[in-house]
Amino acid sequence: MSADKTAESIFARRESRVRSYCRSFDAVFTQARGSVLTDSDGRDYIDFLAGCSSLNYGHNDPDMKAALVEHIASDGLTHGLDMYTAPKAAFLESFERLILKPRDMDHKVMMTGPTGTNAVEAAMKLARKVTGRETIVAFTNGFHGMTMGALAATGNAGKRAGGGMALHGVVRMPYEGAIEGVDSLAYLEAMLDNPSSGIDAPAAFLIEPVQGEGGLNAASPEFLRGLQRLARKHGALLILDDIQAGIGRAGSFFSFEGMGVEPDLVPLAKSLSGMGLPFAALLLKPELDIWKPAEHNGTFRGNQHAFVTARVALEKFWADDGFEREIGQKAALLTGRLEAMARVLPGARLKGRGMMQGIDVGSGERAAAICAECFRRGLIIETSGAGDEVVKVLAPLTTPVETLERGLDILASAIAQCAPQQTLAAE
Numbered sequence: 001m002s003a004d005k006t007a008e009s010i011f012a013r014r015e016s017r018v019r020s021y022c023r024s025f026d027a028v029f030t031q032a033r034g035s036v037l038t039d040s041d042g043r044d045y046i047d048f049l050a051g052c053s054s055l056n057y058g059h060n061d062p063d064m065k066a067a068l069v070e071h072i073a074s075d076g077l078t079h080g081l082d083m084y085t086a087p088k089a090a091f092l093e094s095f096e097r098l099i100l101k102p103r104d105m106d107h108k109v110m111m112t113g114p115t116g117t118n119a120v121e122a123a124m125k126l127a128r129k130v131t132g133r134e135t136i137v138a139f140t141n142g143f144h145g146m147t148m149g150a151l152a153a154t155g156n157a158g159k160r161a162g163g164g165m166a167l168h169g170v171v172r173m174p175y176e177g178a179i180e181g182v183d184s185l186a187y188l189e190a191m192l193d194n195p196s197s198g199i200d201a202p203a204a205f206l207i208e209p210v211q212g213e214g215g216l217n218a219a220s221p222e223f224l225r226g227l228q229r230l231a232r233k234h235g236a237l238l239i240l241d242d243i244q245a246g247i248g249r250a251g252s253f254f255s256f257e258g259m260g261v262e263p264d265l266v267p268l269a270k271s272l273s274g275m276g277l278p279f280a281a282l283l284l285k286p287e288l289d290i291w292k293p294a295e296h297n298g299t300f301r302g303n304q305h306a307f308v309t310a311r312v313a314l315e316k317f318w319a320d321d322g323f324e325r326e327i328g329q330k331a332a333l334l335t336g337r338l339e340a341m342a343r344v345l346p347g348a349r350l351k352g353r354g355m356m357q358g359i360d361v362g363s364g365e366r367a368a369a370i371c372a373e374c375f376r377r378g379l380i381i382e383t384s385g386a387g388d389e390v391v392k393v394l395a396p397l398t399t400p401v402e403t404l405e406r407g408l409d410i411l412a413s414a415i416a417q418c419a420p421q422q423t424l425a426a427e
């Protein structure tokens with residue numbers, strides 16, 4: 001069915017033109033379970049978008065759902081400002097025990113507004129407040145959110161144009177490998193070392209260890225360690241935006257684990273709630289916790305329902321290393337299948353790591369054609385990259401292998417169908 005394109009549909013009539021994903025996936029969805037979405041015609045779609053990595057544990061995990069239903073049925077709080085509540089205590093206790101302590105992280109947890117951009121905004125404000133400096137170094141192709149501060153750090157020209165005013169306080173540097181033959185780290189170091197480079201001493205470096213929207217570029221451990229060294233040398237903070245790459249997506253709970261980096265600030269959102277509920281937080285080193293009470297505020301800080309489901313997610317998936325091993329096995333399967341698909345397309349190459357991998361298919365047009373063909377065949381999948389040239393697989397981490405294979409079969413058929421000879425013939 002054509003939900004959106006029908007002139008009389010309520011969406012076309014009343015919903016703002018700013019709507020976006022629905023334009024690629026023109027169906028009215030009614031139900032979702034695990035890795036499968038169902039539309040109003042009863043048709044099933046395998047979900048390789050997973051709410052842009054907000055649904056790492058799939059749709060409606062039965063244990064999270066049961067805990068939430070029980071919480072609501074027993075008149076547990078829905079809204080509590082940032083008051084002390086039982087669900088917040090339980091979440092923080094699990095987060096400390098299962099995530100922070102085993103990783104030797106002494107970070108405090110700041111509840112921010114409920115979306116990722118709120119956590120990034122808080123990180124940028126705090127870095128500026130702590131250092132007394134304005135400039136934040138962000139990187140090419142970075143994506144950090146849509147509010148004015150985070151938008152200033154976002155590279156995408158189309159997104160930046162939406163703001164309607166100058167975006168201040170951010171200097172851009174090349175991400176690792178952004179410019180062929182240029183050592184981005186050496187370049188950054190030279191710029192910072194030169195007092196006449198025109199770059200003010202920065203408050204922070206803000207970077208995604210794997211760029212979710214910007215084309216699945218993955219920074220090496222050496223690059224991230226180098227950034228940390230430069231940050232310390234120049235009195236700047238290191239902010240690792242783990243909103244998309246974190247919570248297991250890149251293979252471990254934090255995408256930077258085992259790399260020898262200790263970020264000062266870590267914005268988290270997307271899959272933090274476990275169930276797709278709006279919930280964001282900022283991890284901060286204790287010595288940076290210099291906010292005055294309510295100096296950064298917000299009505300919706302700490303979503304009570306999300307505390308409930310997030311705690312279940314932590315206890316269910318992160319109490320031992322079983323889930324991480326499972327992600328590793330699926331990621332290896334994904335790499336093997338994507339390598340085979342890339343061979344069909346001249347010049348295609350693999351991007352990303354863990355369960356955030358994809359194929360650079362050479363052009364945004366081809367990537368769009370592949371995703372559209374996937375949708376016709378019952379698979380929801382999106383693009384990434386400066387020119388939307390990367391077909392990006394973001395399957396829930398809990399996707400059963402059989403479903404993962406079925407989705408990848410669809411992707412392989414779509415890629416074969418959109419391979420150059422057909423594309424040329426069609427033109």
Ligand SMILES: *Cc1c(COP(=O)(O)O)cnc(C)c1O
Pocket residue numbers: 114115116117118120143144145146208212213241242243244245269270
């Ligand atoms: C999605 C995303 C954000 C913004 O999160 P919202 O919830 O959309 O505000 C910030 N940084 C990264 C890396 C993201 O992927």
